[in-house]
Amino acid sequence: MAIATVNPTTGLTEQEFEAHTADEVEHRIGEADAAHAALRATDYPERADWMRAAAELIEGDLDELATLLTVEMGKPIAQSRAEVLKCAKNMRFYADHASDFLADEQLADPAAVNASSAWTRYDPLGVVLAVMPWNYPLWQVIRFAAPALMAGNTGLLKHASNVPQTAIYLDTLFERGGFPTGSFRTLLIGAREVAAVIQDPRVKAVTLTGSEPAGRSVAAVAGEQVKKAVLELGGSDPFIVMPSADLDAASSTAVKARVSNNGQSCIAGKRFIVHTDVYDEFARLFGEKMAALTVGDPMDEATDVGPLATETGRDEIAELVADAVAKGAEVVTGGRAPDRAGWFYEPTVLAGLTSDMRLVMEEAFGPVATLYRVADRDEAVAIANQTTFGLSSSVWTSDATEESFFVRAVDAGAVFINGMTVSYPELPFGGIKDSGYGRELAAAGIQEFCNLKTVWKA
Template identity: 50%
Template sequence: MFTSINPATGAPGESFAELTADEIETKLQRAAQAYKSWRATDYATRTALLSAIAEQFEANRQRLAEIAVREMGKTLKSALAEVDKCAVGFRHYAQEGPAMLAPREIATSGGRATARWLPIGAVLAVMPWNFPYWQVVRFLAPTIMAGNVGLLKHASSVQGVGAAIEEMVIAAGAPAGLFQNLAIKSDKVDALIADDRIAAVTLTGSEGAGMKVAEAAGRALKKVVLELGGSDPFIVMPSADLDLAAKTAVTARVQNTGQSCVCAKRMIVHADIYDAFLEKFAAGMQAVKAGDPMDAATDIGPLSSEAQRQTVLDQLEMIQKEGGKLLFGGEALPGKGAYMSTGILVDVPIDHAVAKEELFGPVAMLFKVDDIDAAIALANDVPFGLGSSIWTNDAAERERFEREIEAGMTAVNQMLSSSPEAPFGGIKRSGHGRELGPYGLHEFMNLKTVLG
């Protein structure tokens, strides 16, 4: 049994029964049957369904957003924005998907060849709680467009979101079995990956979860895409617009209460502007208002759970034991709910493991560097390589950052974010493979070469 807990109040919410072995088997059979017919549909049928799902998300946006607020604590305004983004994602693949799948003519020494993208089967998605709708849509929209079918193992704490997404797909007129939410725990994932009816698996989550899924997929010789978080650098150089950089840094650090894989977590600032940046950044962080996520005046809600808050508090304690200094905040707030205050850490020892970990909460680590060489070296001195944000108006510096920062994504003079059009993913221990754009669509397809 799954029971959601409202992290703003600690009160239990809706409960969902865990699927039995027989029920899982039934869903696998439905997925296999749905794939037989869906793979043969034309692009017009697929795009019509994607548009209809977008309409369902738009028509039910308030209700869908409120489910996310209750289950993982994000603010209502951010939950509404997430639901709207999902509709945009479905519409993007409806509009651009056919062109992405158009055959490509290739000239060869032996004559004519054509590259075609064809579906492969059922894709299993293991998804997290932090962006409970958008993370799913990043896999689901291209899955439908590809002619594949989808199965979702959502995080235990957001089973209401998983059920709601399935409801939207069914209401849009999808054939039975095209997309199914599996109310199961993590211990059932290995067996699903091993099942011949599962063609591939995608996961967004922790390093540990990624390693387990990758190991299971490797044993079964199945394609896997992994997005495993990061410790993204936010680098500010003297030529940058300091006011804009400091203001954006606040949003980049505390979006979703700091619980985003692409939140800026390490602020790396040139010594010439360090003090001025710190003053502006600290003022902005201290002005962030934590409170009722349903209140429009609230900037950040609670963390997703008491356990998640304790994880962050334990990390902060360890960092301080190793010499880091908490300038302010970073504390559990009194009263009900998993709330904590924003904070800034300085003097964090760069050679210690704690400086290389992902802080999944509203606290930033601030580092001072003397030049661009030191900035790049520090940015790369972590096991992660998901995103990065660099702030400079020097063209030569920009070129070096784009070329030398070890990350799957770099934002220039703006906050890093995802969009349906651009590929999303990382390198190193942040995972491999890409979501979104044409690359995300092609990840789980058979690229077939046709000669003649």
């Protein structure tokens, strides 16, 4: 795949970039390795000052960055601005809390281990490679980079090939904030070159956010090298609605969950599992609200849904819908690619799903929702858990017993009750099953790429 900005609103190539040569990659890995020696010698207050300065830089570049995100991957401009500001919040969060999250922990009773004292400490691992996707071009990188650098690690970024300008901006961001030269470096390389970077002895760990096949490939190489890996892969999150739910709020949130980021979010509700007692009303509200959305130019403030980021992505979502319709699915609303330039697809709701339809098990990475009618909570959980994914979930109920049941029974990295899944710096984020392993954000996110070292003293 060419390293290029191809505007998904027009389908036109705006700028192309040459891939880094083997010598350039070697130099950049060397820079990150040298920077680690300098960075780990600094203290948390110094790193925090640099991280806050970098946060101020991206806030100062808000309009420029938001426009860049929209041009490169097509999200509505208001959502692009929100992404930039969320990144700054995350950077300040780790600047404020890294020292607490990584503080030494004394054993309360050292005599139990025949010591005068014993404790644990966190040490950085070194250079960490991040393989990142295009759907949140800034946020996905910052949610890794902020905790990694605050812990004393340095970072290498292999970004998606269709967001190169965002990747280049990130190449110097932390250095501009004050971090040692080389603390974070972008590698303009293709997917085939990733394995060699993981295999480099100076690279100590890898994190990937992306597709399940990409995750399996990266994990296999990391495993061969006995290197730590954190994977955040696909998701087909259930959105369960029970009779006691506020249907107006649930249906409105369902729309936002399904079409945010033009439907291209791993943690978005995708499968809407509704109790039969309220199914008809929810389906009516959901379908009407999806149909009322404005599809158009993502630079227009009035636009709700812009184009999909790539032509391939648009074609794949169209194929999933066509497969379901050919096998008898009901189109509640949408179901077409508009006849216009760019890679648009209508907000779509399908009902009457059967097990032979690809949409039942595969992730719909676009503004397409599936509706399921269920008789009770047990059937709801059975459908929720039937896919190989387990990223997040949303449950709508005002019944405390049901709430407890779903929290225990749903196989996912998170359960959000009466709200849509959102990532917060304060909460651990990640999945189970084919959605990956490891956690980002909160204390868990900064501890992932550290050596938890035990110290025993006679």
